[in-house]
Amino acid sequence: MSINDNLKNHESIHSVKVLIKHRRTGEFIARKSLLTDLFQISHINCVRNAFIAGFILMISRQTITDLIHYGRFNWTFELLFQTVGKLHIVAIVWSLMTLSTAFTVFYGTYMWINNRKFVGVYLKFYDIIWLLIYVCYLTGLMVIPSWQIIKYQLPIVSSAIILAEQLRQLMKIHSFVRENVGKILQQSNKSIDQKLSFEFSHFNQYLYFLFAPTLLYRDNYPRTSIIQWNIVMKMFGQFIIILFLVYNIITNFWMPIFTRFFTNDDITFEFMISTIFDLMLPGVLIVILSFYGFFHCWLNGFAELLRFADRMFYEDWWNLTSAATFWRSWNVVVHDWLYVYVYQDLRKLSNGNRNLSTSCVVLLSAIFHEYFMIVSLGFFSPILIAWFGLFGVLFRFAFPRAKGTRWNIVLLTFVPICVAIIPYFYVLEVSARYFPSKRKTFWNIMFNNDKPSNYEL
Structure with a gap:
C-alpha cells in the first residue's frame, strides 16, 4: 500500500472518531452510518x-454435502412454513394499525389543541379527559393486535411482525403527542406579550415521521437532495441475503441442537453446559448478521428511500467496556426514545435521581422484550425480565465506568453467553410443556406443582 493510501486511511479513522465524539441525543444532522465510513478503510473492509x-x-459445504448424499439440493423450508403463515391476517392487522395511527392520532391531537380554549379548573378537566382518551387509545393499540394474534394462533414470525410494528407505532405516537404537548406548555408559560401564534404540525410531516427511521418526532429533519437508487437496492438486497443466511444457520446449526431437548428424557448439568456452549458460535453469527441486516441495511435502505440524512442508527458497541455504554450504542434509535421520554421525565419526577431513572429504563425495556416473547410464544416465562432486568441492572452498576482492554474482553465474552443462555431456557420451557409428565415448567417449579402448567395464552 502506498503512503498516500495510508494517510487516507488514517484521516478516515480520525473523522469517524470525531463524528462519534460529538453526537448528542436527540440531535439530527446529516451524517453517514458508522460502518459506511469504516468500510472506506481497506483494513476494515477486509x-x-x-x-x-x-x-x-458454509453454503458451499451444505450444497456439496447434499449433492454427495442425495444427488440433489436438499434445502428444506419446513421451518419457514411452520414459523411464517397467515400473512393475509398480518397484512390486515398492520394496515388497520397504520391507518389508525396515521389518522386517529393526528386528528385527535389536532382536536385537543384546537379546542383548548378553557381556563382554570375547566382547562385542567378538559386536559384530563383527553389524557384518558389518549391512555385508552394506547391500551387498545396494545390489546387488540395481541388479541388477534392469540385468536388466529399466528405463527411466531408472523406474530413478531405485528408486535414489532405495534411497539414501533406506540413509541412514535408518544413522541408525536409529547412533542406537541411540549409546544403547548411552552406557549402557556409565556406572557401575553411574548406569546406567538401556535402552528400545529402538518399531516405530511407526521406521515413522513411514521415511516422515517427514527422514534423522535421533529417537524423537519435533515434531508438529502436525491435518492440514490443503487444504494436502496444494495441495502435491501443485502438484507434479503442476510435473512437467507440467518435461516440457514438456524436450520443447520441451532435446530439439531434443539432436537436434543425432545430426544433426551433427562436434562442433566452436563447436558446443559454442553448445549449452551454448542449454541454460542451459531448464536454470535446470528447476532452479527441480525445487527448488520437490520441496523445497517434495513434502516439505511429506508433512510435513503426517504432521503433521511441522519444515518447514525448505532455506534461502536464492539469497542465499549461497560454495560451502560453497550446498550446505549447497540440501538441508538430506541435508546434516544428511552432517554428523552423515560429517563429525563423520571429524573424530573424523582428530583434528579439518576440511579432510579436508569433502573426504571432497564426494567421497562426488559418488560417490553418479555411482552414480545409472551405474545409470540403463547406462554409466560420471565426469562428476559430476569436476565436483562436483574443482570442488566447489576452489570450497569457493577461496571458503570469501566475502562481498558480487559473490560472489553469481559463484555465481548458476555455477549455469546447471553445469546446462548436465553434460547436454551426458552426451548427448555417449550420442551417441559411438550413432556409435562417428565419435566416441570417454570410455574410448576415456582409453586411446587406436579401438574401441567396452565399459564398459557
Missing part, C-alpha cells in the same frame, strides 16, 4: 470480505 468468504464456504 474483515467484511472475510465474513463473506466464510459464509460462501
Whole structure:
C-alpha cells in the first residue's frame, strides 16, 4: 500500500472518531452510518470480505454435502412454513394499525389543541379527559393486535411482525403527542406579550415521521437532495441475503441442537453446559448478521428511500467496556426514545435521581422484550425480565465506568453467553410443556406443582 493510501486511511479513522465524539441525543444532522465510513478503510473492509468468504464456504459445504448424499439440493423450508403463515391476517392487522395511527392520532391531537380554549379548573378537566382518551387509545393499540394474534394462533414470525410494528407505532405516537404537548406548555408559560401564534404540525410531516427511521418526532429533519437508487437496492438486497443466511444457520446449526431437548428424557448439568456452549458460535453469527441486516441495511435502505440524512442508527458497541455504554450504542434509535421520554421525565419526577431513572429504563425495556416473547410464544416465562432486568441492572452498576482492554474482553465474552443462555431456557420451557409428565415448567417449579402448567395464552 502506498503512503498516500495510508494517510487516507488514517484521516478516515480520525473523522469517524470525531463524528462519534460529538453526537448528542436527540440531535439530527446529516451524517453517514458508522460502518459506511469504516468500510472506506481497506483494513476494515477486509474483515467484511472475510465474513463473506466464510459464509460462501458454509453454503458451499451444505450444497456439496447434499449433492454427495442425495444427488440433489436438499434445502428444506419446513421451518419457514411452520414459523411464517397467515400473512393475509398480518397484512390486515398492520394496515388497520397504520391507518389508525396515521389518522386517529393526528386528528385527535389536532382536536385537543384546537379546542383548548378553557381556563382554570375547566382547562385542567378538559386536559384530563383527553389524557384518558389518549391512555385508552394506547391500551387498545396494545390489546387488540395481541388479541388477534392469540385468536388466529399466528405463527411466531408472523406474530413478531405485528408486535414489532405495534411497539414501533406506540413509541412514535408518544413522541408525536409529547412533542406537541411540549409546544403547548411552552406557549402557556409565556406572557401575553411574548406569546406567538401556535402552528400545529402538518399531516405530511407526521406521515413522513411514521415511516422515517427514527422514534423522535421533529417537524423537519435533515434531508438529502436525491435518492440514490443503487444504494436502496444494495441495502435491501443485502438484507434479503442476510435473512437467507440467518435461516440457514438456524436450520443447520441451532435446530439439531434443539432436537436434543425432545430426544433426551433427562436434562442433566452436563447436558446443559454442553448445549449452551454448542449454541454460542451459531448464536454470535446470528447476532452479527441480525445487527448488520437490520441496523445497517434495513434502516439505511429506508433512510435513503426517504432521503433521511441522519444515518447514525448505532455506534461502536464492539469497542465499549461497560454495560451502560453497550446498550446505549447497540440501538441508538430506541435508546434516544428511552432517554428523552423515560429517563429525563423520571429524573424530573424523582428530583434528579439518576440511579432510579436508569433502573426504571432497564426494567421497562426488559418488560417490553418479555411482552414480545409472551405474545409470540403463547406462554409466560420471565426469562428476559430476569436476565436483562436483574443482570442488566447489576452489570450497569457493577461496571458503570469501566475502562481498558480487559473490560472489553469481559463484555465481548458476555455477549455469546447471553445469546446462548436465553434460547436454551426458552426451548427448555417449550420442551417441559411438550413432556409435562417428565419435566416441570417454570410455574410448576415456582409453586411446587406436579401438574401441567396452565399459564398459557
